[in-house]
Amino acid sequence: MSKLDEKIGFIGGGNMAFAIGSGLIRCGIVKPLQVMVSGPHIENLARWRDIGVATTDDNNEVLELANIVFICVKPHILGDCVAQLKCKHVPSAKDAKKLFVSVLAGTTLDDLEEKFSFMEEPKVIRTMPNTSMQVGEGCTVYTGNERVTPQELAKVHLILNSLGLAQQVPESMINAATAVAGCGPAFVYTIIEAMADGGVKQGLPRAMALKFAAQTLLGAAKTVLLTEKHPAVLRDEVCSPGGATIVGVHELEKGNLRSTLINAVEKSSQRAAELGKK
Structure with a gap:
Protein backbone atom coordinates (compact mmCIF):
# COMPACT_ATOMS: atom_id res chain seq x y z
CA MET A 1 0.00 0.00 0.00
CA SER A 2 1.40 3.40 -1.00
CA LYS A 3 1.87 6.08 1.63
CA LEU A 4 1.57 9.86 1.58
CA ASP A 5 4.06 12.35 3.00
CA GLU A 6 1.63 15.27 2.92
CA LYS A 7 -0.02 16.83 5.94
CA ILE A 8 -3.75 16.08 5.88
CA GLY A 9 -6.24 18.45 7.50
CA PHE A 10 -9.94 18.21 8.27
CA ILE A 11 -12.04 21.33 8.80
CA GLY A 12 -14.97 19.73 10.56
CA GLY A 13 -14.48 16.57 12.57
CA GLY A 14 -17.84 14.82 12.22
CA ASN A 15 -18.68 11.28 11.13
CA MET A 16 -17.60 11.59 7.50
CA ALA A 17 -14.31 13.27 8.37
CA PHE A 18 -13.60 10.66 11.03
CA ALA A 19 -14.43 7.81 8.65
CA ILE A 20 -11.83 9.16 6.20
CA GLY A 21 -9.18 10.17 8.71
CA SER A 22 -9.35 7.08 10.90
CA GLY A 23 -9.44 4.87 7.82
CA LEU A 24 -6.29 6.44 6.39
CA ILE A 25 -4.47 5.91 9.68
CA ARG A 26 -5.76 2.36 10.08
CA CYS A 27 -4.54 1.27 6.64
CA GLY A 28 -1.18 3.04 6.98
CA ILE A 29 -1.60 5.69 4.26
CA VAL A 30 -0.68 8.37 6.81
CA LYS A 31 0.53 8.48 10.39
CA PRO A 32 -1.50 10.22 13.12
CA LEU A 33 1.15 12.97 13.37
CA GLN A 34 0.42 13.94 9.74
CA VAL A 35 -3.21 14.73 10.52
CA MET A 36 -4.94 17.69 12.20
CA VAL A 37 -8.66 18.30 12.66
CA SER A 38 -10.64 21.35 13.72
CA GLY A 39 -14.11 21.80 15.11
CA PRO A 40 -16.05 24.48 17.02
CA HIS A 41 -16.33 22.31 20.13
CA ILE A 42 -12.99 20.70 20.87
CA GLU A 43 -14.57 18.43 23.49
CA ASN A 44 -16.40 16.69 20.64
CA LEU A 45 -13.10 15.73 19.00
CA ALA A 46 -12.02 13.28 21.71
CA ARG A 47 -12.19 10.26 19.39
CA TRP A 48 -9.62 11.93 17.14
CA ARG A 49 -7.27 12.44 20.05
CA ASP A 50 -7.79 8.79 21.00
CA ILE A 51 -6.12 7.78 17.70
CA GLY A 52 -3.27 10.25 18.11
CA VAL A 53 -4.53 13.12 15.94
CA ALA A 54 -3.98 16.77 16.90
CA THR A 55 -7.18 18.77 17.40
CA THR A 56 -7.98 22.47 17.50
CA ASP A 57 -10.94 24.83 17.57
CA ASP A 58 -9.18 27.15 15.10
CA ASN A 59 -9.82 26.28 11.44
CA ASN A 60 -6.90 28.45 10.37
CA GLU A 61 -4.44 26.16 12.13
CA VAL A 62 -5.57 23.37 9.83
CA LEU A 63 -5.42 25.63 6.77
CA GLU A 64 -1.86 26.70 7.55
CA LEU A 65 -0.56 23.22 8.40
CA ALA A 66 -2.15 20.95 5.81
CA ASN A 67 -1.24 20.36 2.17
CA ILE A 68 -4.52 18.56 1.53
CA VAL A 69 -7.48 20.14 3.33
CA PHE A 70 -10.76 18.23 3.58
CA ILE A 71 -13.76 20.52 3.95
CA CYS A 72 -16.24 18.54 6.05
CA VAL A 73 -18.63 21.17 7.41
CA LYS A 74 -22.36 21.30 6.66
CA PRO A 75 -23.16 23.03 3.34
CA HIS A 76 -25.19 25.79 5.00
CA ILE A 77 -22.28 26.94 7.19
CA LEU A 78 -19.62 26.86 4.47
CA GLY A 79 -19.95 30.60 3.86
CA ASP A 80 -19.34 31.52 7.51
CA CYS A 81 -16.48 29.03 7.74
CA VAL A 82 -14.70 30.47 4.70
CA ALA A 83 -15.29 34.04 5.91
CA GLN A 84 -13.44 33.18 9.13
CA LEU A 85 -10.60 31.59 7.19
CA LYS A 86 -10.30 34.60 4.88
CA CYS A 87 -10.24 37.01 7.83
CA LYS A 88 -7.25 35.33 9.47
CA HIS A 89 -5.34 33.99 6.50
CA VAL A 90 -1.96 35.48 5.65
CA PRO A 91 -1.11 34.78 1.97
CA SER A 92 2.10 32.86 1.31
CA ALA A 93 3.87 30.88 -1.39
CA LYS A 94 2.45 27.67 0.12
CA ASP A 95 -1.06 28.65 -0.97
CA ALA A 96 -0.46 27.58 -4.58
CA LYS A 97 0.27 24.01 -3.47
CA LYS A 98 -2.77 23.54 -1.24
CA LEU A 99 -5.53 21.22 -2.36
CA PHE A 100 -9.09 21.61 -1.06
CA VAL A 101 -11.23 18.47 -1.03
CA SER A 102 -14.93 19.01 -0.35
CA VAL A 103 -17.35 16.35 0.88
CA LEU A 104 -20.30 18.78 0.88
CA ALA A 105 -23.44 17.47 -0.79
CA GLY A 106 -24.65 19.66 -3.64
CA THR A 107 -21.78 22.16 -3.46
CA THR A 108 -20.40 22.61 -6.98
CA LEU A 109 -16.86 23.24 -8.15
CA ASP A 110 -17.90 26.77 -9.13
CA ASP A 111 -19.23 27.33 -5.60
CA LEU A 112 -16.00 26.07 -4.08
CA GLU A 113 -13.82 28.16 -6.39
CA GLU A 114 -15.80 31.28 -5.53
CA LYS A 115 -15.67 30.60 -1.77
CA PHE A 116 -11.92 29.92 -1.72
CA SER A 117 -10.99 32.65 -4.20
CA PHE A 118 -9.14 34.47 -1.41
CA MET A 119 -6.42 31.82 -1.91
CA GLU A 120 -5.89 32.97 -5.54
CA GLU A 121 -6.67 30.32 -8.17
CA PRO A 122 -7.58 27.62 -5.63
CA LYS A 123 -7.28 23.94 -6.47
CA VAL A 124 -10.54 22.24 -5.48
CA ILE A 125 -11.87 18.72 -5.71
CA ARG A 126 -15.51 17.84 -5.16
CA THR A 127 -16.18 14.40 -3.73
CA MET A 128 -19.10 12.36 -2.51
CA PRO A 129 -17.95 9.62 -0.13
CA ASN A 130 -20.00 7.50 2.24
CA THR A 131 -19.53 6.45 5.84
CA SER A 132 -18.73 2.84 4.89
CA MET A 133 -15.19 4.18 4.54
CA GLN A 134 -14.84 3.56 8.26
CA VAL A 135 -14.73 -0.19 7.57
CA GLY A 136 -12.73 0.09 4.35
CA GLU A 137 -15.71 -0.45 2.04
CA GLY A 138 -16.57 3.07 0.98
CA CYS A 139 -17.85 4.18 -2.40
CA THR A 140 -16.69 7.62 -3.52
CA VAL A 141 -16.90 9.68 -6.70
CA TYR A 142 -14.79 12.77 -7.30
CA THR A 143 -13.99 15.49 -9.81
CA GLY A 144 -11.52 18.37 -9.79
CA ASN A 145 -11.31 21.83 -11.32
CA GLU A 146 -8.91 22.54 -14.16
CA ARG A 147 -6.13 23.69 -11.84
CA VAL A 148 -5.80 20.27 -10.21
CA THR A 149 -2.95 18.33 -11.81
CA PRO A 150 -3.14 14.62 -12.69
CA GLN A 151 -0.59 13.95 -9.95
CA GLU A 152 -2.78 15.68 -7.37
CA LEU A 153 -5.84 13.78 -8.54
CA ALA A 154 -3.82 10.58 -8.19
CA LYS A 155 -3.06 11.42 -4.54
CA VAL A 156 -6.73 12.02 -3.78
CA HIS A 157 -7.61 8.82 -5.61
CA LEU A 158 -5.11 6.95 -3.43
CA ILE A 159 -6.74 8.37 -0.30
CA LEU A 160 -10.30 7.57 -1.35
CA ASN A 161 -9.61 4.24 -3.07
CA SER A 162 -7.69 2.92 -0.07
CA LEU A 163 -10.98 3.09 1.85
CA GLY A 164 -13.11 1.22 -0.69
CA LEU A 165 -13.99 2.08 -4.28
CA ALA A 166 -13.21 5.50 -5.78
CA GLN A 167 -13.97 6.71 -9.29
CA GLN A 168 -13.52 9.99 -11.12
CA VAL A 169 -16.74 11.12 -12.84
CA PRO A 170 -18.04 14.23 -14.62
CA GLU A 171 -19.49 16.73 -12.16
CA SER A 172 -22.92 16.27 -13.78
CA MET A 173 -23.07 12.76 -12.27
CA ILE A 174 -22.21 13.64 -8.68
CA ASN A 175 -25.70 14.38 -7.36
CA ALA A 176 -26.96 11.05 -8.71
CA ALA A 177 -23.95 9.30 -7.18
CA THR A 178 -24.71 11.09 -3.90
CA ALA A 179 -28.13 9.47 -3.87
CA VAL A 180 -26.85 5.97 -4.72
CA ALA A 181 -23.60 5.85 -2.76
CA GLY A 182 -23.85 8.64 -0.20
CA CYS A 183 -27.45 8.06 0.88
Whole structure:
Protein backbone atom coordinates (compact mmCIF):
# COMPACT_ATOMS: atom_id res chain seq x y z
CA MET A 1 0.00 0.00 0.00
CA SER A 2 1.40 3.40 -1.00
CA LYS A 3 1.87 6.08 1.63
CA LEU A 4 1.57 9.86 1.58
CA ASP A 5 4.06 12.35 3.00
CA GLU A 6 1.63 15.27 2.92
CA LYS A 7 -0.02 16.83 5.94
CA ILE A 8 -3.75 16.08 5.88
CA GLY A 9 -6.24 18.45 7.50
CA PHE A 10 -9.94 18.21 8.27
CA ILE A 11 -12.04 21.33 8.80
CA GLY A 12 -14.97 19.73 10.56
CA GLY A 13 -14.48 16.57 12.57
CA GLY A 14 -17.84 14.82 12.22
CA ASN A 15 -18.68 11.28 11.13
CA MET A 16 -17.60 11.59 7.50
CA ALA A 17 -14.31 13.27 8.37
CA PHE A 18 -13.60 10.66 11.03
CA ALA A 19 -14.43 7.81 8.65
CA ILE A 20 -11.83 9.16 6.20
CA GLY A 21 -9.18 10.17 8.71
CA SER A 22 -9.35 7.08 10.90
CA GLY A 23 -9.44 4.87 7.82
CA LEU A 24 -6.29 6.44 6.39
CA ILE A 25 -4.47 5.91 9.68
CA ARG A 26 -5.76 2.36 10.08
CA CYS A 27 -4.54 1.27 6.64
CA GLY A 28 -1.18 3.04 6.98
CA ILE A 29 -1.60 5.69 4.26
CA VAL A 30 -0.68 8.37 6.81
CA LYS A 31 0.53 8.48 10.39
CA PRO A 32 -1.50 10.22 13.12
CA LEU A 33 1.15 12.97 13.37
CA GLN A 34 0.42 13.94 9.74
CA VAL A 35 -3.21 14.73 10.52
CA MET A 36 -4.94 17.69 12.20
CA VAL A 37 -8.66 18.30 12.66
CA SER A 38 -10.64 21.35 13.72
CA GLY A 39 -14.11 21.80 15.11
CA PRO A 40 -16.05 24.48 17.02
CA HIS A 41 -16.33 22.31 20.13
CA ILE A 42 -12.99 20.70 20.87
CA GLU A 43 -14.57 18.43 23.49
CA ASN A 44 -16.40 16.69 20.64
CA LEU A 45 -13.10 15.73 19.00
CA ALA A 46 -12.02 13.28 21.71
CA ARG A 47 -12.19 10.26 19.39
CA TRP A 48 -9.62 11.93 17.14
CA ARG A 49 -7.27 12.44 20.05
CA ASP A 50 -7.79 8.79 21.00
CA ILE A 51 -6.12 7.78 17.70
CA GLY A 52 -3.27 10.25 18.11
CA VAL A 53 -4.53 13.12 15.94
CA ALA A 54 -3.98 16.77 16.90
CA THR A 55 -7.18 18.77 17.40
CA THR A 56 -7.98 22.47 17.50
CA ASP A 57 -10.94 24.83 17.57
CA ASP A 58 -9.18 27.15 15.10
CA ASN A 59 -9.82 26.28 11.44
CA ASN A 60 -6.90 28.45 10.37
CA GLU A 61 -4.44 26.16 12.13
CA VAL A 62 -5.57 23.37 9.83
CA LEU A 63 -5.42 25.63 6.77
CA GLU A 64 -1.86 26.70 7.55
CA LEU A 65 -0.56 23.22 8.40
CA ALA A 66 -2.15 20.95 5.81
CA ASN A 67 -1.24 20.36 2.17
CA ILE A 68 -4.52 18.56 1.53
CA VAL A 69 -7.48 20.14 3.33
CA PHE A 70 -10.76 18.23 3.58
CA ILE A 71 -13.76 20.52 3.95
CA CYS A 72 -16.24 18.54 6.05
CA VAL A 73 -18.63 21.17 7.41
CA LYS A 74 -22.36 21.30 6.66
CA PRO A 75 -23.16 23.03 3.34
CA HIS A 76 -25.19 25.79 5.00
CA ILE A 77 -22.28 26.94 7.19
CA LEU A 78 -19.62 26.86 4.47
CA GLY A 79 -19.95 30.60 3.86
CA ASP A 80 -19.34 31.52 7.51
CA CYS A 81 -16.48 29.03 7.74
CA VAL A 82 -14.70 30.47 4.70
CA ALA A 83 -15.29 34.04 5.91
CA GLN A 84 -13.44 33.18 9.13
CA LEU A 85 -10.60 31.59 7.19
CA LYS A 86 -10.30 34.60 4.88
CA CYS A 87 -10.24 37.01 7.83
CA LYS A 88 -7.25 35.33 9.47
CA HIS A 89 -5.34 33.99 6.50
CA VAL A 90 -1.96 35.48 5.65
CA PRO A 91 -1.11 34.78 1.97
CA SER A 92 2.10 32.86 1.31
CA ALA A 93 3.87 30.88 -1.39
CA LYS A 94 2.45 27.67 0.12
CA ASP A 95 -1.06 28.65 -0.97
CA ALA A 96 -0.46 27.58 -4.58
CA LYS A 97 0.27 24.01 -3.47
CA LYS A 98 -2.77 23.54 -1.24
CA LEU A 99 -5.53 21.22 -2.36
CA PHE A 100 -9.09 21.61 -1.06
CA VAL A 101 -11.23 18.47 -1.03
CA SER A 102 -14.93 19.01 -0.35
CA VAL A 103 -17.35 16.35 0.88
CA LEU A 104 -20.30 18.78 0.88
CA ALA A 105 -23.44 17.47 -0.79
CA GLY A 106 -24.65 19.66 -3.64
CA THR A 107 -21.78 22.16 -3.46
CA THR A 108 -20.40 22.61 -6.98
CA LEU A 109 -16.86 23.24 -8.15
CA ASP A 110 -17.90 26.77 -9.13
CA ASP A 111 -19.23 27.33 -5.60
CA LEU A 112 -16.00 26.07 -4.08
CA GLU A 113 -13.82 28.16 -6.39
CA GLU A 114 -15.80 31.28 -5.53
CA LYS A 115 -15.67 30.60 -1.77
CA PHE A 116 -11.92 29.92 -1.72
CA SER A 117 -10.99 32.65 -4.20
CA PHE A 118 -9.14 34.47 -1.41
CA MET A 119 -6.42 31.82 -1.91
CA GLU A 120 -5.89 32.97 -5.54
CA GLU A 121 -6.67 30.32 -8.17
CA PRO A 122 -7.58 27.62 -5.63
CA LYS A 123 -7.28 23.94 -6.47
CA VAL A 124 -10.54 22.24 -5.48
CA ILE A 125 -11.87 18.72 -5.71
CA ARG A 126 -15.51 17.84 -5.16
CA THR A 127 -16.18 14.40 -3.73
CA MET A 128 -19.10 12.36 -2.51
CA PRO A 129 -17.95 9.62 -0.13
CA ASN A 130 -20.00 7.50 2.24
CA THR A 131 -19.53 6.45 5.84
CA SER A 132 -18.73 2.84 4.89
CA MET A 133 -15.19 4.18 4.54
CA GLN A 134 -14.84 3.56 8.26
CA VAL A 135 -14.73 -0.19 7.57
CA GLY A 136 -12.73 0.09 4.35
CA GLU A 137 -15.71 -0.45 2.04
CA GLY A 138 -16.57 3.07 0.98
CA CYS A 139 -17.85 4.18 -2.40
CA THR A 140 -16.69 7.62 -3.52
CA VAL A 141 -16.90 9.68 -6.70
CA TYR A 142 -14.79 12.77 -7.30
CA THR A 143 -13.99 15.49 -9.81
CA GLY A 144 -11.52 18.37 -9.79
CA ASN A 145 -11.31 21.83 -11.32
CA GLU A 146 -8.91 22.54 -14.16
CA ARG A 147 -6.13 23.69 -11.84
CA VAL A 148 -5.80 20.27 -10.21
CA THR A 149 -2.95 18.33 -11.81
CA PRO A 150 -3.14 14.62 -12.69
CA GLN A 151 -0.59 13.95 -9.95
CA GLU A 152 -2.78 15.68 -7.37
CA LEU A 153 -5.84 13.78 -8.54
CA ALA A 154 -3.82 10.58 -8.19
CA LYS A 155 -3.06 11.42 -4.54
CA VAL A 156 -6.73 12.02 -3.78
CA HIS A 157 -7.61 8.82 -5.61
CA LEU A 158 -5.11 6.95 -3.43
CA ILE A 159 -6.74 8.37 -0.30
CA LEU A 160 -10.30 7.57 -1.35
CA ASN A 161 -9.61 4.24 -3.07
CA SER A 162 -7.69 2.92 -0.07
CA LEU A 163 -10.98 3.09 1.85
CA GLY A 164 -13.11 1.22 -0.69
CA LEU A 165 -13.99 2.08 -4.28
CA ALA A 166 -13.21 5.50 -5.78
CA GLN A 167 -13.97 6.71 -9.29
CA GLN A 168 -13.52 9.99 -11.12
CA VAL A 169 -16.74 11.12 -12.84
CA PRO A 170 -18.04 14.23 -14.62
CA GLU A 171 -19.49 16.73 -12.16
CA SER A 172 -22.92 16.27 -13.78
CA MET A 173 -23.07 12.76 -12.27
CA ILE A 174 -22.21 13.64 -8.68
CA ASN A 175 -25.70 14.38 -7.36
CA ALA A 176 -26.96 11.05 -8.71
CA ALA A 177 -23.95 9.30 -7.18
CA THR A 178 -24.71 11.09 -3.90
CA ALA A 179 -28.13 9.47 -3.87
CA VAL A 180 -26.85 5.97 -4.72
CA ALA A 181 -23.60 5.85 -2.76
CA GLY A 182 -23.85 8.64 -0.20
CA CYS A 183 -27.45 8.06 0.88
CA GLY A 184 -27.53 4.39 -0.11
CA PRO A 185 -26.14 2.98 3.16
CA ALA A 186 -29.18 4.37 5.01
CA PHE A 187 -31.46 2.62 2.52
CA VAL A 188 -29.56 -0.64 2.98
CA TYR A 189 -29.62 -0.36 6.79
CA THR A 190 -33.40 -0.04 6.55
CA ILE A 191 -33.54 -3.21 4.43
CA ILE A 192 -31.30 -5.08 6.88
CA GLU A 193 -33.48 -4.01 9.80
CA ALA A 194 -36.66 -5.05 7.98
CA MET A 195 -35.23 -8.45 7.03
CA ALA A 196 -34.14 -8.99 10.62
CA ASP A 197 -37.61 -8.02 11.86
CA GLY A 198 -39.04 -10.64 9.53
CA GLY A 199 -36.68 -13.21 11.01
CA VAL A 200 -37.69 -12.26 14.55
CA LYS A 201 -41.35 -12.55 13.57
CA GLN A 202 -40.65 -16.09 12.42
CA GLY A 203 -38.84 -17.03 15.63
CA LEU A 204 -35.16 -16.07 15.26
CA PRO A 205 -33.42 -14.30 18.16
CA ARG A 206 -32.87 -10.60 17.37
CA ALA A 207 -29.06 -10.70 17.39
CA MET A 208 -29.00 -13.78 15.18
CA ALA A 209 -31.51 -12.31 12.73
CA LEU A 210 -29.49 -9.09 12.40
CA LYS A 211 -26.26 -11.00 11.81
CA PHE A 212 -27.88 -13.22 9.19
CA ALA A 213 -29.49 -10.26 7.38
CA ALA A 214 -26.28 -8.19 7.33
CA GLN A 215 -24.11 -11.10 6.17
CA THR A 216 -26.63 -11.97 3.48
CA LEU A 217 -26.50 -8.44 2.03
CA LEU A 218 -22.70 -8.44 2.26
CA GLY A 219 -22.50 -11.76 0.43
CA ALA A 220 -25.00 -10.74 -2.23
CA ALA A 221 -23.17 -7.46 -2.89
CA LYS A 222 -19.83 -9.23 -3.18
CA THR A 223 -21.35 -11.73 -5.59
CA VAL A 224 -22.52 -8.89 -7.86
CA LEU A 225 -19.08 -7.28 -7.82
CA LEU A 226 -17.02 -10.43 -8.33
CA THR A 227 -19.20 -12.27 -10.86
CA GLU A 228 -20.20 -9.07 -12.74
CA LYS A 229 -23.53 -10.75 -13.46
CA HIS A 230 -26.67 -8.63 -13.65
CA PRO A 231 -28.59 -8.71 -10.35
CA ALA A 232 -31.67 -10.02 -12.16
CA VAL A 233 -29.64 -13.01 -13.42
CA LEU A 234 -28.35 -13.74 -9.93
CA ARG A 235 -31.86 -13.43 -8.51
CA ASP A 236 -33.20 -15.89 -11.05
CA GLU A 237 -30.46 -18.34 -10.05
CA VAL A 238 -31.83 -18.29 -6.48
CA CYS A 239 -35.50 -18.60 -7.46
CA SER A 240 -36.25 -22.31 -7.86
CA PRO A 241 -39.57 -23.15 -9.56
CA GLY A 242 -42.33 -23.24 -6.95
CA GLY A 243 -39.80 -22.56 -4.19
CA ALA A 244 -39.70 -20.31 -1.13
CA THR A 245 -37.64 -17.53 -2.74
CA ILE A 246 -39.95 -16.76 -5.66
CA VAL A 247 -42.86 -16.47 -3.23
CA GLY A 248 -40.91 -13.89 -1.24
CA VAL A 249 -39.85 -12.01 -4.38
CA HIS A 250 -43.52 -11.85 -5.39
CA GLU A 251 -44.30 -10.16 -2.07
CA LEU A 252 -41.54 -7.61 -2.70
CA GLU A 253 -43.06 -6.86 -6.11
CA LYS A 254 -46.52 -6.45 -4.58
CA GLY A 255 -45.00 -4.01 -2.09
CA ASN A 256 -43.37 -1.99 -4.87
CA LEU A 257 -39.91 -2.35 -3.32
CA ARG A 258 -38.05 -1.59 -6.55
CA SER A 259 -40.23 1.40 -7.38
CA THR A 260 -39.83 2.74 -3.84
CA LEU A 261 -36.03 2.47 -3.99
CA ILE A 262 -35.93 4.16 -7.40
CA ASN A 263 -38.05 6.98 -5.98
CA ALA A 264 -35.77 7.26 -2.94
CA VAL A 265 -32.70 7.67 -5.16
CA GLU A 266 -34.49 10.25 -7.30
CA LYS A 267 -35.64 12.33 -4.31
CA SER A 268 -32.23 12.17 -2.64
CA SER A 269 -30.53 13.27 -5.84
CA GLN A 270 -32.89 16.22 -6.17
CA ARG A 271 -32.34 17.15 -2.52
CA ALA A 272 -28.55 17.05 -2.98
CA ALA A 273 -28.90 19.59 -5.78
CA GLU A 274 -31.15 21.77 -3.64
CA LEU A 275 -28.67 21.77 -0.75
CA GLY A 276 -26.04 23.29 -2.98
CA LYS A 277 -28.33 26.18 -3.93
CA LYS A 278 -29.05 27.27 -0.35
